[in-house]
Amino acid sequence: MDLENQLLKNLASVLPQPLYREVENAIREMDRGRALELVYRVLRQYLTSLVDPGEAIGIITAQSIGEPGTQMILRSFHYAGLREFSMARGLPRLIEIVDARRTPSTSLMFIYLKPPHNKSREAAESVAKKIQQVTLEMLSKVVDVDYASSTITISIDQEQLKYRNLTIRDVEKVLSKAKGKDVNITIRGHTVIISLTTPDILKIRKIYEKILQIKISGIKGVKKVVLQYDSKNDEWYIITEGTNLEAVLQLEEVDAARTYSNDLHEVEEVLGIESARALVAREVQRVLQEQGLDVDVRHMYLVADAMTWSGRVRPIGRHGIVGAKESPLAKAAFEVTVKTLVEAAIRGETENFKGVVETIIAGKYVPVGTGIVKLLMKF
Amino acid sequence: MPLGVKEVVVIEREEAKALLRQLRLKPWQLPWIRSSDPLVKMVGAKVGDVVKIVRESQTAGESVVYRFVVPG
Known part of the structure; x- marks a missing residue:
């Protein structure tokens, strides 16, 4: 035994x-x-x-993602409709990830909640209301600008106030905090009257536009909120358009271990490089799965590792991983050959012939497979 | 723990040395992590430390990586 x-x-x-x-x-x-x-x-x-020592796994990954990639949607069209977000998918999204773009075409947040907030639609909705950014414009029914007397009159929609769990008091508080010196705010019932001292029409116009965009409640940057039901785990979660991870993670209802956004750089900053790595792998996998392509996750992991080993998210390409190569010949073999060579010459760079590309150019044994083994005879 | 991470710990200097000897690596040959990274701040690691990170993995369940803390 x-x-x-x-x-x-x-x-x-x-x-x-x-x-x-x-x-x-x-x-x-x-x-x-x-x-x-x-x-x-x-x-x-x-x-x-098991993978043998010296196996050219990078090439295998490139082929394994590249070939199915030829069958993907080359241009993505956006959905119209209330439920879905217009989200880049297929090849455009894959390029976005691999190039580590600063801002994805649609930045989304996937907010998971701690129980009991995720168990019913109502509970999730009340959290969602807290998150969504509410501007004065969203609350107002009629806005009237009187240029003659320099006043802006905003009548607040009571139903909207009720729906968003706000009172006229909240509006008053925010406005009095935001107002400048030469602005006077009076509130009568559900009407906000803003009287200005300047007669300048352009200035009034500017202030008017600014005032409507004032945030009354919610989290800055969260434009649209949609509730989703996950039948597998029997829970409700929130998808938002526009991201602000840092602020959302402060909320106590939010499950910080699972919440993420699809913006690589934001995740790197707020959650760290390890989470950014996980996100690269997850997003590439999602894109390929959506297109019905079956590629082993280990290839995604390799791409993600290559992009994040330096502690930052770097794109794949001459501005990122390839550009960071030591060998001038390997860099020149990739893109913009002449410029790379000229720059290497100016800087007086040396070629050590250690990598794969440069040894192929020189016609030497390639350090891959059996070529990686060096033997010394001992007499 | 944030997305994809299960555990983070700072490794003692002696232990790190033994580990690097076993892997036959210089510390900078490990993957890096910046000292401003939220994970690093969470465990209070300093530049030059080695942190052990347990990741979620679909193939291995959990996998262990070591990252070298670099300035930045």
């Missing part, structure tokens, strides 16, 4: 956890001989499936 336990323990240290658990479950029902046979076969299969 002890021997078997020892065997299982050793097996656990060799096999990855999910595989080990599967074996463990399968063995339970079996007699000793069959169990040993199974363990033996799994172990042999696993060890032969």
Whole structure:
């Protein structure tokens, strides 16, 4: 019995956890001989499936993502409708991720909630209301600007106020905090009267536009909020257009371990480089899955690792990973050959012939596969 | 713990040395993490430390990576 336990323990240290658990479950029902046979076969299969030292995994990843990529939607069209966001998908989104664009075409936040807030639509909705940015414009029914007497009259929609759980008091508070020196604000019932001292029409116009954009409640930058139901985990979560992760994570109802946005740089800044890595892998996987393409996650992991090993998110290309290469020949072989070579010459860079590209150019043995092994004879 | 991360710890100097010897690496050959990174701040690691990060992985369940804390 002890021997078997020892065997299982050793097996656990060799096999990855999910595989080990599967074996463990399968063995339970079996007699000793069959169990040993199974363990033996799994172990042999696993060890032969491992990647060999020197395997050119980068090339394999490039091919494995590149070939299915030819079958993706080349241009994405945006959905119209209330429920869906117009989100880039297919190749455009893939390019966005790999190039690590500053701002994605639509930045979304996926906000998961702690129980009990995620269990019912009502509970999730009340959190959503807290998050969505409410401007004065959204609350107002009629806005009237009188240039002759320099006054702006805004009548507030009471139903909107009620729906957003606000009172006229909240509006008053925000406005009195935001007002400047030569502005006078009076509130009569549900009408806000703003009288200005300047007779300048352009100035009044400017102030008018500014006032309507004043944030009354919610989180800055969150433009649109949609509730979604996840039937697999029986929970409600929130998708928002416009992101502000830092502010959202401060809310106590929000589950910070799962909440993320699709903006790589924001995630890098707020959650750290490890989360950015996870996001790259997850987003690439999502894009490919949406198109019905089946690519192993390990390829995504490799791309994500390559983009994030330096502690920052770097694009793949001459401004990022390739541009950071040491070898001038490898850089020149990628893009803008002449400029790269001229710059290398000006700086007096040296070529060490250590990488793959430059050794191919020089016709030497490539440090890949069997070429990576160096042997010295000992007499 | 933020997205994709299960555990973060700073590794003692001695332990880090032993680890690097075992992997036959210089510290800068590990993946880097900037000292301004939220994870680094959370565990209070200093520049030159090695942090151990346990990641979620779809293939391995959990996987362990070491990152070298660099200035920035």
